[in-house]
Amino acid sequence: MVGSVQFGNVAERREQPPALAVSTVIFALRDDDRTGRKGLWLPLVRRTREPFLGQWALPGGPLGARDSLVDAAAANLRDTTGLIPRYLEQLYAFGDPARSPTRRVVSIVYWALVRENDAQHTESAATSVLLDDPNVAWFRADDVEVMEHLAFDHSRIIDYALWRLRNKVEYGSIAHRLLGERFTLAQVRGVYEAVLNKSLDPANFRRQLRAAADIEETDEFLSGGKHRPPRLYRYSGSTSHPLESETIS
Protein backbone atom coordinates (compact mmCIF):
# COMPACT_ATOMS: atom_id res chain seq x y z
CA MET A 1 0.00 0.00 0.00
CA VAL A 2 2.76 2.45 0.89
CA GLY A 3 4.44 1.70 -2.40
CA SER A 4 1.43 2.91 -4.35
CA VAL A 5 1.44 6.42 -2.87
CA GLN A 6 1.53 9.04 -5.61
CA PHE A 7 2.16 12.74 -5.53
CA GLY A 8 0.44 15.70 -7.16
CA ASN A 9 -3.20 16.68 -7.58
CA VAL A 10 -4.53 13.30 -8.52
CA ALA A 11 -2.90 11.74 -5.47
CA GLU A 12 -4.40 14.43 -3.25
CA ARG A 13 -7.84 13.88 -4.68
CA ARG A 14 -7.40 10.17 -4.10
CA GLU A 15 -7.01 10.84 -0.39
CA GLN A 16 -10.39 12.55 -0.20
CA PRO A 17 -13.33 10.45 0.97
CA PRO A 18 -14.88 8.57 -1.98
CA ALA A 19 -17.63 10.45 -3.80
CA LEU A 20 -20.98 8.79 -4.52
CA ALA A 21 -22.71 8.69 -7.88
CA VAL A 22 -25.84 6.93 -9.12
CA SER A 23 -26.17 5.56 -12.67
CA THR A 24 -28.78 3.59 -14.58
CA VAL A 25 -28.89 0.87 -17.23
CA ILE A 26 -32.22 0.93 -19.12
CA PHE A 27 -32.99 -1.89 -21.54
CA ALA A 28 -35.82 -1.79 -24.07
CA LEU A 29 -36.78 -4.10 -26.96
CA ARG A 30 -36.52 -2.54 -30.40
CA ASP A 31 -36.56 -3.79 -33.94
CA ASP A 32 -33.12 -4.40 -35.29
CA ASP A 33 -32.97 -3.84 -39.05
CA ARG A 34 -29.74 -5.79 -39.44
CA THR A 35 -31.09 -9.03 -38.01
CA GLY A 36 -34.82 -8.63 -38.64
CA ARG A 37 -35.59 -9.54 -35.03
CA LYS A 38 -35.96 -7.64 -31.79
CA GLY A 39 -32.81 -6.53 -30.03
CA LEU A 40 -31.94 -5.04 -26.66
CA TRP A 41 -31.23 -1.33 -26.78
CA LEU A 42 -30.08 1.11 -24.13
CA PRO A 43 -29.73 4.90 -23.87
CA LEU A 44 -26.29 6.46 -23.43
CA VAL A 45 -25.19 10.02 -22.78
CA ARG A 46 -22.11 11.64 -24.29
CA ARG A 47 -19.82 13.18 -21.69
CA THR A 48 -19.43 16.93 -22.00
CA ARG A 49 -16.55 17.26 -19.56
CA GLU A 50 -13.40 15.50 -18.40
CA PRO A 51 -12.65 12.80 -17.57
CA PHE A 52 -13.64 10.87 -20.70
CA LEU A 53 -14.83 14.03 -22.50
CA GLY A 54 -16.72 13.08 -25.67
CA GLN A 55 -17.13 9.38 -24.79
CA TRP A 56 -20.48 7.70 -24.26
CA ALA A 57 -21.51 6.82 -20.72
CA LEU A 58 -24.47 5.50 -18.75
CA PRO A 59 -26.99 8.15 -17.67
CA GLY A 60 -26.17 9.22 -14.14
CA GLY A 61 -24.90 11.87 -11.82
CA PRO A 62 -24.05 12.63 -8.22
CA LEU A 63 -26.18 11.59 -5.25
CA GLY A 64 -27.91 14.69 -3.88
CA ALA A 65 -27.83 15.31 -0.16
CA ARG A 66 -31.49 14.44 0.40
CA ASP A 67 -32.68 12.08 -2.31
CA SER A 68 -33.01 8.37 -1.65
CA LEU A 69 -30.74 6.31 -3.90
CA VAL A 70 -33.57 5.28 -6.21
CA ASP A 71 -34.95 8.82 -6.44
CA ALA A 72 -31.50 10.15 -7.28
CA ALA A 73 -31.15 7.49 -9.98
CA ALA A 74 -34.56 8.39 -11.42
CA ALA A 75 -33.85 12.13 -11.32
CA ASN A 76 -30.47 11.72 -13.05
CA LEU A 77 -32.08 9.51 -15.69
CA ARG A 78 -34.88 11.98 -16.33
CA ASP A 79 -32.55 14.98 -16.48
CA THR A 80 -30.16 13.36 -18.94
CA THR A 81 -32.50 11.32 -21.16
CA GLY A 82 -36.10 12.35 -20.45
CA LEU A 83 -36.90 8.75 -19.51
CA ILE A 84 -39.22 8.11 -16.55
CA PRO A 85 -39.50 4.36 -15.85
CA ARG A 86 -42.08 3.02 -13.39
CA TYR A 87 -39.59 1.25 -11.19
CA LEU A 88 -35.86 0.78 -10.87
CA GLU A 89 -34.00 -2.16 -9.41
CA GLN A 90 -30.62 -1.94 -7.75
CA LEU A 91 -28.05 -3.78 -9.86
CA TYR A 92 -24.74 -3.41 -8.06
CA ALA A 93 -22.35 -0.91 -6.43
CA PHE A 94 -19.12 -0.47 -8.38
CA GLY A 95 -16.24 0.84 -6.28
CA ASP A 96 -12.84 -0.17 -7.65
CA PRO A 97 -10.37 2.47 -6.49
CA ALA A 98 -9.07 2.87 -10.06
CA ARG A 99 -12.39 3.19 -11.90
CA SER A 100 -12.10 6.96 -12.23
CA PRO A 101 -8.77 8.55 -13.16
CA THR A 102 -9.30 11.53 -10.91
CA ARG A 103 -11.20 11.46 -7.63
CA ARG A 104 -12.42 8.11 -6.37
CA VAL A 105 -16.12 7.59 -7.14
CA VAL A 106 -18.35 4.74 -5.99
CA SER A 107 -21.31 4.29 -8.36
CA ILE A 108 -24.50 2.64 -7.25
CA VAL A 109 -26.11 1.34 -10.42
CA TYR A 110 -29.85 0.85 -10.91
CA TRP A 111 -31.44 -0.87 -13.88
CA ALA A 112 -34.85 -1.32 -15.46
CA LEU A 113 -36.47 -3.14 -18.37
CA VAL A 114 -38.97 -0.84 -20.05
CA ARG A 115 -41.65 -1.43 -22.67
CA GLU A 116 -40.88 -0.34 -26.16
CA ASN A 117 -43.89 1.96 -26.15
CA ASP A 118 -42.88 3.58 -22.90
CA ALA A 119 -39.44 4.31 -24.27
CA GLN A 120 -40.94 5.86 -27.42
CA HIS A 121 -43.60 7.84 -25.57
CA THR A 122 -41.12 9.33 -23.21
CA GLU A 123 -38.93 10.35 -26.08
CA SER A 124 -41.65 12.23 -27.89
CA ALA A 125 -43.32 13.58 -24.76
CA ALA A 126 -42.00 15.91 -22.11
CA THR A 127 -38.65 17.43 -22.90
CA SER A 128 -37.90 15.24 -25.92
CA VAL A 129 -34.31 15.28 -24.81
CA LEU A 130 -33.66 12.02 -26.57
CA LEU A 131 -34.79 13.33 -29.93
CA ASP A 132 -33.22 16.76 -29.84
CA ASP A 133 -29.99 16.33 -27.98
CA PRO A 134 -27.11 14.96 -30.05
CA ASN A 135 -25.44 13.91 -26.80
CA VAL A 136 -28.16 11.37 -25.98
CA ALA A 137 -28.91 8.31 -28.10
CA TRP A 138 -30.09 4.69 -28.00
CA PHE A 139 -27.62 1.97 -28.96
CA ARG A 140 -27.86 -1.75 -29.51
CA ALA A 141 -26.42 -3.62 -26.52
CA ASP A 142 -24.45 -5.75 -29.00
CA ASP A 143 -22.91 -2.72 -30.74
CA VAL A 144 -19.36 -3.73 -29.85
CA GLU A 145 -17.79 -0.61 -31.34
CA VAL A 146 -19.70 1.57 -28.88
CA MET A 147 -19.98 -0.77 -25.89
CA GLU A 148 -16.26 -1.45 -25.68
CA HIS A 149 -15.29 2.22 -25.58
CA LEU A 150 -17.49 3.67 -22.89
CA ALA A 151 -16.30 6.06 -20.18
CA PHE A 152 -15.12 4.78 -16.79
CA ASP A 153 -15.93 1.07 -16.23
CA HIS A 154 -19.33 1.43 -17.88
CA SER A 155 -18.57 -1.32 -20.43
CA ARG A 156 -18.06 -3.68 -17.53
CA ILE A 157 -21.28 -2.49 -15.88
CA ILE A 158 -23.30 -3.21 -19.03
CA ASP A 159 -21.60 -6.61 -19.39
CA TYR A 160 -22.67 -7.45 -15.88
CA ALA A 161 -26.24 -6.24 -16.46
CA LEU A 162 -26.46 -8.49 -19.55
CA TRP A 163 -25.01 -11.41 -17.59
CA ARG A 164 -27.64 -10.91 -14.88
CA LEU A 165 -30.37 -10.75 -17.50
CA ARG A 166 -29.16 -13.99 -19.14
CA ASN A 167 -28.45 -15.93 -15.98
CA LYS A 168 -30.34 -14.69 -12.97
CA VAL A 169 -33.67 -13.23 -14.03
CA GLU A 170 -36.61 -15.51 -14.86
CA TYR A 171 -37.68 -15.14 -18.49
CA GLY A 172 -41.31 -14.77 -17.49
CA SER A 173 -40.33 -11.80 -15.39
CA ILE A 174 -38.25 -10.31 -18.23
CA ALA A 175 -41.16 -10.74 -20.66
CA HIS A 176 -43.55 -9.19 -18.15
CA ARG A 177 -41.35 -6.12 -17.79
CA LEU A 178 -40.43 -5.68 -21.44
CA LEU A 179 -43.87 -6.56 -22.87
CA GLY A 180 -46.49 -5.88 -20.18
CA GLU A 181 -49.07 -7.97 -18.33
CA ARG A 182 -50.15 -10.15 -21.27
CA PHE A 183 -48.04 -11.43 -24.15
CA THR A 184 -48.06 -14.03 -26.90
CA LEU A 185 -45.55 -16.87 -27.15
CA ALA A 186 -44.16 -15.25 -30.30
CA GLN A 187 -43.47 -12.10 -28.32
CA VAL A 188 -41.73 -14.13 -25.62
CA ARG A 189 -39.57 -15.70 -28.32
CA GLY A 190 -38.65 -12.18 -29.41
CA VAL A 191 -37.56 -11.46 -25.83
CA TYR A 192 -35.41 -14.62 -25.69
CA GLU A 193 -33.89 -13.79 -29.06
CA ALA A 194 -33.07 -10.26 -27.94
CA VAL A 195 -31.56 -11.32 -24.62
CA LEU A 196 -29.61 -14.27 -26.05
CA ASN A 197 -28.84 -12.32 -29.23
CA LYS A 198 -29.63 -15.19 -31.62
CA SER A 199 -32.54 -16.57 -33.64
CA LEU A 200 -34.55 -19.45 -32.20
CA ASP A 201 -36.60 -22.08 -34.02
CA PRO A 202 -40.29 -21.23 -33.40
CA ALA A 203 -41.54 -24.82 -33.00
CA ASN A 204 -38.73 -25.93 -30.70
CA PHE A 205 -39.09 -22.76 -28.70
CA ARG A 206 -42.84 -23.32 -28.23
CA ARG A 207 -42.29 -26.85 -26.94
CA GLN A 208 -39.56 -25.84 -24.52
CA LEU A 209 -41.34 -22.77 -23.24
CA ARG A 210 -44.48 -24.67 -22.27
CA ALA A 211 -42.32 -26.57 -19.77
CA ALA A 212 -41.04 -23.34 -18.20
CA ALA A 213 -42.57 -22.83 -14.79
CA ASP A 214 -42.93 -19.10 -14.73
CA ILE A 215 -45.30 -18.45 -17.66
CA GLU A 216 -48.95 -19.53 -17.67
CA GLU A 217 -51.84 -19.46 -20.14
CA THR A 218 -54.69 -16.98 -19.80
CA ASP A 219 -58.18 -17.40 -21.31
CA GLU A 220 -57.59 -14.38 -23.50
CA PHE A 221 -56.47 -14.10 -27.10
CA LEU A 222 -54.78 -11.27 -28.94
CA SER A 223 -57.43 -9.33 -30.83
CA GLY A 224 -56.93 -7.79 -34.28
CA GLY A 225 -54.86 -9.37 -37.04
CA LYS A 226 -56.09 -11.50 -39.94
CA HIS A 227 -55.19 -14.98 -38.74
CA ARG A 228 -56.42 -17.12 -35.87
CA PRO A 229 -55.74 -14.92 -32.83
CA PRO A 230 -52.86 -16.21 -30.68
CA ARG A 231 -53.37 -17.01 -27.02
CA LEU A 232 -52.13 -14.57 -24.39
CA TYR A 233 -49.87 -15.68 -21.55
CA ARG A 234 -48.79 -14.05 -18.32
CA TYR A 235 -45.94 -14.20 -15.81
CA SER A 236 -46.79 -16.53 -12.93
CA GLY A 237 -43.60 -16.20 -10.90
CA SER A 238 -43.01 -14.78 -7.47
CA THR A 239 -43.20 -11.12 -6.69
CA SER A 240 -40.05 -9.24 -5.78
CA HIS A 241 -39.04 -7.92 -2.42
CA PRO A 242 -39.90 -4.19 -2.20
CA LEU A 243 -36.15 -3.44 -2.20
CA GLU A 244 -35.80 -5.25 -5.53
CA SER A 245 -38.34 -3.29 -7.49
CA GLU A 246 -38.36 0.18 -6.07
CA THR A 247 -41.04 2.58 -7.08
CA ILE A 248 -39.88 6.10 -7.61
CA SER A 249 -41.36 8.79 -5.37
Place this chain on the structure above:
Amino acid sequence: MVGSVQFGNVAERREQPPALAVSTVIFALRDDDRTGRKGLWLPLVRRTREPFLGQWALPGGPLGARDSLVDAAAANLRDTTGLIPRYLEQLYAFGDPARSPTRRVVSIVYWALVRENDAQHTESAATSVLLDDPNVAWFRADDVEVMEHLAFDHSRIIDYALWRLRNKVEYGSIAHRLLGERFTLAQVRGVYEAVLNKSLDPANFRRQLRAAADIEETDEFLSGGKHRPPRLYRYSGSTSHPLESETIS
Protein backbone atom coordinates in the same frame (compact mmCIF):
# COMPACT_ATOMS: atom_id res chain seq x y z
CA MET B 1 -38.44 19.35 0.31
CA VAL B 2 -38.06 22.94 1.48
CA GLY B 3 -40.42 22.19 4.33
CA SER B 4 -38.06 19.57 5.70
CA VAL B 5 -35.12 21.93 6.12
CA GLN B 6 -33.82 21.87 9.67
CA PHE B 7 -31.40 24.13 11.53
CA GLY B 8 -28.43 23.45 13.77
CA ASN B 9 -25.55 21.03 13.58
CA VAL B 10 -27.51 18.04 12.37
CA ALA B 11 -28.93 20.07 9.50
CA GLU B 12 -25.45 21.25 8.57
CA ARG B 13 -24.11 17.71 8.59
CA ARG B 14 -27.02 16.69 6.43
CA GLU B 15 -25.86 19.10 3.75
CA GLN B 16 -22.43 17.45 3.56
CA PRO B 17 -21.90 14.89 0.82
CA PRO B 18 -23.10 11.43 1.95
CA ALA B 19 -20.45 9.35 3.70
CA LEU B 20 -19.81 5.75 2.64
CA ALA B 21 -19.63 2.77 4.97
CA VAL B 22 -19.32 -0.96 4.35
CA SER B 23 -21.01 -3.56 6.57
CA THR B 24 -21.32 -7.35 6.54
CA VAL B 25 -23.94 -9.96 7.38
CA ILE B 26 -22.31 -13.33 8.15
CA PHE B 27 -24.53 -16.37 8.61
CA ALA B 28 -23.34 -19.69 10.05
CA LEU B 29 -25.19 -22.85 11.07
CA ARG B 30 -25.05 -23.66 14.78
CA ASP B 31 -26.86 -26.02 17.10
CA ASP B 32 -29.78 -24.40 18.79
CA ASP B 33 -30.39 -25.86 22.24
CA ARG B 34 -33.96 -24.57 22.39
CA THR B 35 -35.15 -26.33 19.26
CA GLY B 36 -32.70 -29.23 19.06
CA ARG B 37 -31.99 -28.43 15.40
CA LYS B 38 -29.53 -26.25 13.56
CA GLY B 39 -30.22 -22.54 13.43
CA LEU B 40 -28.80 -19.54 11.58
CA TRP B 41 -26.51 -17.38 13.69
CA LEU B 42 -24.76 -14.12 12.96
CA PRO B 43 -22.11 -12.00 14.69
CA LEU B 44 -22.97 -8.53 15.96
CA VAL B 45 -20.84 -5.75 17.44
CA ARG B 46 -21.95 -3.47 20.27
CA ARG B 47 -21.57 0.20 19.43
CA THR B 48 -19.11 2.03 21.64
CA ARG B 49 -20.04 5.52 20.48
CA GLU B 50 -23.01 7.62 19.42
CA PRO B 51 -25.28 7.37 17.58
CA PHE B 52 -26.90 4.22 19.00
CA LEU B 53 -24.26 3.90 21.76
CA GLY B 54 -24.57 0.50 23.47
CA GLN B 55 -26.83 -1.06 20.81
CA TRP B 56 -25.87 -4.06 18.71
CA ALA B 57 -25.00 -3.48 15.06
CA LEU B 58 -23.63 -5.32 12.03
CA PRO B 59 -19.83 -5.44 11.81
CA GLY B 60 -18.66 -2.63 9.59
CA GLY B 61 -16.90 0.66 9.26
CA PRO B 62 -15.94 3.41 6.85
CA LEU B 63 -14.64 2.82 3.33
CA GLY B 64 -10.94 3.60 3.29
CA ALA B 65 -9.58 5.78 0.49
CA ARG B 66 -7.79 2.94 -1.31
CA ASP B 67 -9.52 -0.36 -0.51
CA SER B 68 -11.89 -1.95 -2.97
CA LEU B 69 -15.40 -2.31 -1.53
CA VAL B 70 -14.99 -6.01 -0.81
CA ASP B 71 -11.56 -5.54 0.77
CA ALA B 72 -12.93 -2.78 2.98
CA ALA B 73 -15.80 -5.07 4.03
CA ALA B 74 -13.37 -7.89 4.81
CA ALA B 75 -11.02 -5.60 6.75
CA ASN B 76 -13.85 -4.14 8.83
CA LEU B 77 -15.17 -7.64 9.55
CA ARG B 78 -11.74 -8.90 10.60
CA ASP B 79 -11.01 -5.88 12.78
CA THR B 80 -14.31 -6.04 14.64
CA THR B 81 -14.92 -9.80 14.90
CA GLY B 82 -11.72 -11.65 13.92
CA LEU B 83 -13.68 -13.44 11.17
CA ILE B 84 -11.97 -14.02 7.81
CA PRO B 85 -14.40 -15.56 5.29
CA ARG B 86 -13.16 -16.88 1.95
CA TYR B 87 -15.46 -14.75 -0.12
CA LEU B 88 -18.07 -12.05 0.29
CA GLU B 89 -21.04 -11.30 -1.91
CA GLN B 90 -22.57 -7.87 -2.33
CA LEU B 91 -26.06 -7.84 -0.83
CA TYR B 92 -27.39 -4.33 -1.35
CA ALA B 93 -26.61 -0.63 -0.87
CA PHE B 94 -28.79 1.03 1.78
CA GLY B 95 -29.07 4.79 1.42
CA ASP B 96 -32.28 6.19 2.91
CA PRO B 97 -31.55 9.79 3.86
CA ALA B 98 -32.96 9.17 7.37
CA ARG B 99 -31.12 5.94 8.20
CA SER B 100 -28.61 7.72 10.42
CA PRO B 101 -29.73 10.47 12.80
CA THR B 102 -26.61 12.55 12.24
CA ARG B 103 -24.64 12.69 9.00
CA ARG B 104 -26.06 10.89 6.01
CA VAL B 105 -24.36 7.53 5.47
CA VAL B 106 -24.80 5.14 2.55
CA SER B 107 -23.89 1.58 3.57
CA ILE B 108 -22.85 -1.00 1.01
CA VAL B 109 -23.60 -4.34 2.64
CA TYR B 110 -21.77 -7.58 1.86
CA TRP B 111 -22.79 -11.01 3.10
CA ALA B 112 -21.42 -14.52 3.35
CA LEU B 113 -22.48 -17.96 4.47
CA VAL B 114 -19.65 -19.61 6.38
CA ARG B 115 -19.10 -23.14 7.61
CA GLU B 116 -19.63 -23.79 11.27
CA ASN B 117 -16.02 -24.99 11.62
CA ASP B 118 -14.65 -21.90 9.93
CA ALA B 119 -16.55 -19.68 12.30
CA GLN B 120 -15.25 -21.61 15.32
CA HIS B 121 -11.67 -21.76 14.07
CA THR B 122 -11.55 -18.07 13.47
CA GLU B 123 -12.83 -17.41 16.92
CA SER B 124 -10.15 -19.44 18.64
CA ALA B 125 -7.35 -18.47 16.27
CA ALA B 126 -5.78 -15.11 15.60
CA THR B 127 -7.00 -12.34 17.81
CA SER B 128 -9.81 -14.26 19.49
CA VAL B 129 -11.79 -11.07 19.40
CA LEU B 130 -15.04 -12.97 19.49
CA LEU B 131 -14.16 -14.85 22.64
CA ASP B 132 -12.57 -12.06 24.66
CA ASP B 133 -14.47 -8.95 23.67
CA PRO B 134 -17.82 -8.48 25.46
CA ASN B 135 -18.82 -6.14 22.64
CA VAL B 136 -18.80 -8.91 20.01
CA ALA B 137 -21.14 -11.92 20.10
CA TRP B 138 -23.07 -14.39 17.95
CA PHE B 139 -26.86 -14.27 18.03
CA ARG B 140 -29.62 -16.42 16.60
CA ALA B 141 -31.13 -14.75 13.53
CA ASP B 142 -34.58 -15.46 15.04
CA ASP B 143 -33.73 -13.80 18.37
CA VAL B 144 -36.45 -11.19 18.02
CA GLU B 145 -35.49 -9.34 21.18
CA VAL B 146 -32.06 -8.54 19.73
CA MET B 147 -32.88 -8.33 16.01
CA GLU B 148 -35.65 -5.77 16.46
CA HIS B 149 -33.49 -3.35 18.43
CA LEU B 150 -30.37 -3.00 16.33
CA ALA B 151 -28.66 0.31 15.53
CA PHE B 152 -29.48 2.27 12.36
CA ASP B 153 -31.59 0.24 9.88
CA HIS B 154 -29.63 -2.93 10.58
CA SER B 155 -32.78 -4.87 11.55
CA ARG B 156 -34.12 -4.14 8.09
CA ILE B 157 -30.83 -5.19 6.50
CA ILE B 158 -30.89 -8.56 8.28
CA ASP B 159 -34.56 -9.03 7.34
CA TYR B 160 -33.65 -8.47 3.71
CA ALA B 161 -30.66 -10.86 3.91
CA LEU B 162 -32.98 -13.56 5.32
CA TRP B 163 -35.54 -12.87 2.60
CA ARG B 164 -32.85 -13.25 -0.07
CA LEU B 165 -31.71 -16.49 1.51
CA ARG B 166 -35.25 -17.87 1.59
CA ASN B 167 -36.34 -16.67 -1.83
CA LYS B 168 -33.49 -16.03 -4.20
CA VAL B 169 -30.61 -18.35 -3.45
CA GLU B 170 -30.68 -21.99 -4.61
CA TYR B 171 -30.67 -24.39 -1.68
CA GLY B 172 -27.88 -26.43 -3.24
CA SER B 173 -25.76 -23.32 -3.26
CA ILE B 174 -26.66 -22.49 0.34
CA ALA B 175 -25.78 -26.05 1.42
CA HIS B 176 -22.51 -25.87 -0.50
CA ARG B 177 -21.51 -22.69 1.27
CA LEU B 178 -22.68 -23.59 4.76
CA LEU B 179 -21.57 -27.25 4.67
CA GLY B 180 -18.76 -27.57 2.11
CA GLU B 181 -18.24 -29.53 -1.13
CA ARG B 182 -19.94 -32.76 -0.03
CA PHE B 183 -22.92 -33.18 2.27
CA THR B 184 -25.53 -35.71 3.27
CA LEU B 185 -29.26 -35.26 2.69
CA ALA B 186 -29.72 -35.06 6.47
CA GLN B 187 -27.31 -32.14 6.56
CA VAL B 188 -29.21 -30.45 3.74
CA ARG B 189 -32.39 -30.89 5.74
CA GLY B 190 -30.61 -29.15 8.62
CA VAL B 191 -29.88 -26.24 6.28
CA TYR B 192 -33.49 -26.01 5.13
CA GLU B 193 -34.69 -26.17 8.74
CA ALA B 194 -32.30 -23.41 9.77
CA VAL B 195 -33.18 -21.14 6.85
CA LEU B 196 -36.94 -21.74 7.07
CA ASN B 197 -36.77 -21.85 10.88
CA LYS B 198 -39.02 -24.90 11.24
CA SER B 199 -38.75 -28.68 11.51
CA LEU B 200 -39.29 -30.76 8.37
CA ASP B 201 -40.43 -34.37 8.07
CA PRO B 202 -37.35 -36.41 7.03
CA ALA B 203 -39.15 -38.77 4.62
CA ASN B 204 -41.12 -36.03 2.85
CA PHE B 205 -38.04 -33.88 2.68
CA ARG B 206 -35.99 -36.68 1.04
CA ARG B 207 -38.65 -37.23 -1.61
CA GLN B 208 -38.98 -33.56 -2.45
CA LEU B 209 -35.27 -32.86 -2.43
CA ARG B 210 -34.50 -35.55 -5.00
CA ALA B 211 -36.60 -33.59 -7.44
CA ALA B 212 -34.60 -30.40 -6.84
CA ALA B 213 -32.40 -29.62 -9.81
CA ASP B 214 -29.39 -28.20 -8.09
CA ILE B 215 -28.17 -31.12 -5.93
CA GLU B 216 -26.74 -34.33 -7.36
CA GLU B 217 -25.50 -37.66 -5.99
CA THR B 218 -21.81 -38.48 -5.76
CA ASP B 219 -20.34 -42.01 -5.58
CA GLU B 220 -19.02 -41.28 -2.13
CA PHE B 221 -20.42 -42.09 1.29
CA LEU B 222 -19.86 -40.46 4.65
CA SER B 223 -17.24 -42.47 6.53
CA GLY B 224 -17.31 -43.08 10.29
CA GLY B 225 -20.47 -43.58 12.30
CA LYS B 226 -22.05 -46.84 13.41
CA HIS B 227 -24.84 -47.20 10.88
CA ARG B 228 -24.94 -47.71 7.15
CA PRO B 229 -22.94 -44.73 5.86
CA PRO B 230 -25.14 -42.14 4.13
CA ARG B 231 -24.48 -41.06 0.57
CA LEU B 232 -22.79 -37.74 -0.11
CA TYR B 233 -24.28 -35.16 -2.47
CA ARG B 234 -22.90 -32.03 -4.09
CA TYR B 235 -24.15 -28.76 -5.53
CA SER B 236 -24.62 -29.02 -9.29
CA GLY B 237 -25.85 -25.50 -10.00
CA SER B 238 -24.29 -22.74 -11.99
CA THR B 239 -21.25 -20.85 -10.87
CA SER B 240 -21.62 -17.23 -9.94
CA HIS B 241 -20.41 -14.22 -11.83
CA PRO B 242 -17.06 -13.04 -10.40
CA LEU B 243 -18.83 -9.93 -9.10
CA GLU B 244 -21.23 -12.12 -7.12
CA SER B 245 -18.70 -14.09 -5.14
CA GLU B 246 -15.75 -11.82 -4.63
CA THR B 247 -12.55 -13.24 -3.24
CA ILE B 248 -10.78 -11.01 -0.80
CA SER B 249 -7.30 -9.81 -1.72
